[in-house]
Amino acid sequence: MSDHRALQRIADFDLTDTQRQVRAAVREFAEREILPTVEAHEEARRYPRELIEQLAPLGYLAPLIPEEYGGSFSDVVTYGVVCEELARVDWVVASAVSVANSLVGSSILKFGTEEQRQRFLPRLARGEILASACLTEPGGGTDLAGMRTRARPNGSGWRLSGSKVFISHAAEAGVFLIAATVDPEKAHRGVTMFLLDPAVDGIQINPLPMRTLQRDNIAEVHFDDVELGPDAVLGEPGKGFPILGAALDTGRFSVAARCIGQAQRAVDLSLPYARDREAFGQPIGEFQMVQQKIADMICRTEAARALVYRLGRMKDAGLERCSMEASMAKLMASEAATQNALDAIQIFGGYGFSSEYEVGRLLLEAKTLEVGEGTSELHRKLIAEFGLGLR
Numbered sequence: 001m002s003d004h005r006a007l008q009r010i011a012d013f014d015l016t017d018t019q020r021q022v023r024a025a026v027r028e029f030a031e032r033e034i035l036p037t038v039e040a041h042e043e044a045r046r047y048p049r050e051l052i053e054q055l056a057p058l059g060y061l062a063p064l065i066p067e068e069y070g071g072s073f074s075d076v077v078t079y080g081v082v083c084e085e086l087a088r089v090d091w092v093v094a095s096a097v098s099v100a101n102s103l104v105g106s107s108i109l110k111f112g113t114e115e116q117r118q119r120f121l122p123r124l125a126r127g128e129i130l131a132s133a134c135l136t137e138p139g140g141g142t143d144l145a146g147m148r149t150r151a152r153p154n155g156s157g158w159r160l161s162g163s164k165v166f167i168s169h170a171a172e173a174g175v176f177l178i179a180a181t182v183d184p185e186k187a188h189r190g191v192t193m194f195l196l197d198p199a200v201d202g203i204q205i206n207p208l209p210m211r212t213l214q215r216d217n218i219a220e221v222h223f224d225d226v227e228l229g230p231d232a233v234l235g236e237p238g239k240g241f242p243i244l245g246a247a248l249d250t251g252r253f254s255v256a257a258r259c260i261g262q263a264q265r266a267v268d269l270s271l272p273y274a275r276d277r278e279a280f281g282q283p284i285g286e287f288q289m290v291q292q293k294i295a296d297m298i299c300r301t302e303a304a305r306a307l308v309y310r311l312g313r314m315k316d317a318g319l320e321r322c323s324m325e326a327s328m329a330k331l332m333a334s335e336a337a338t339q340n341a342l343d344a345i346q347i348f349g350g351y352g353f354s355s356e357y358e359v360g361r362l363l364l365e366a367k368t369l370e371v372g373e374g375t376s377e378l379h380r381k382l383i384a385e386f387g388l389g390l391r
């Protein structure tokens, strides 16, 4: 249909042929293999592990991991396209890719020893293990420098105690990236990053009851005097805050790309519905107030997409840290995803709340993206501080 072609043209006009082919291939796979399973997994509270594993041979599981470690290394924009297209159909599968590549894989690649890279990256790339990032604590996630999880020296290694909450993929993960402090008095100067295989004594992973994303296994993770060797430190003791900053910078790109996927899904579901559903003897898409919603949904998706892929291009051009642009992209894209889900529900009327349609599920899933990897308030604060020259 002509409107569909127009939307594709807007979304893809400046992608390379290869990036367009990746978009088409991931979309085809996601719609064929993942989409038909999502509602059933959600209802059964079943983690989609086998779908995530299927991504590995296709090269969609490890786009930021170099080939020498078994990944399908691509440019950052292509990685964004993969995250966007996976998130268009499933939050959880996209999140598994985003955590493994942005938060955990990139950190190991940039700051890890060769031994740490060899130990974790090939298994991550092959889908043999998944990754979790253990950052947020019961006492707070925004103020990361105030974390309480403590690592105390223990012989040549460390002993880790404390709790983390809202940890995605925790029960399935084979590597945890953990932020802890070696000295709470030192705030961010005490922060140290650790890599850990969770199959060690002293770790408890308890499911966290959630109102959404039942098919993820979001968990509380408790560390009770967990013994760590000296090789568990990523980087150096007390030098973890910049590692965390770099990880979140890359993480916010992939989360923002995921948000566009969700915003786009709300558009894609609303267009045919508005064409087919009739009221007062005509398609509801012919009413101006419905058209206004559709216009706003398309515009905010495209505006957010422009910010996200500009950020990707900046990274591809070699600008490693683009924190202000990452905050801008993450803020606008996550709010676009939530507002589009709200508008889609309105267009669907009562059916927006029916479990036979996706749009109701999209709303809470989109809203989580305004909270994870920096809340909207935090990003507004960061953007303003950059603008004011306070950072």
Ligand SMILES: Cc1cc2nc3c(=O)[nH]c(=O)nc-3n(C[C@H](O)[C@H](O)[C@H](O)COP(=O)(O)OP(=O)(O)OC[C@H]3O[C@@H](n4cnc5c(N)ncnc54)[C@H](O)[C@@H]3O)c2cc1C
Residues within 6 Å of the ligand: 132, 133, 134, 135, 136, 137, 138, 139, 140, 141, 142, 143, 165, 166, 167, 168, 169, 213, 218, 368, 371, 372, 373, 374, 375, 376, 377, 378, 381
């Ligand atoms: C679905 C989901 C998955 C998640 N997955 C993970 C994961 O895998 N790993 C992980 O570590 N965490 C994860 N999180 C946690 C997430 O990162 C945190 O919830 C988030 O960082 C906010 O922390 P908090 O919930 O403790 O809120 P708080 O930090 O307590 O903030 C509460 C409110 O106060 C506001 N606020 C705080 N400080 C300021 C300020 N300076 N100025 C203005 N407003 C402020 C916040 O914006 C927010 O609105 C996940 C969360 C969700 C919902």
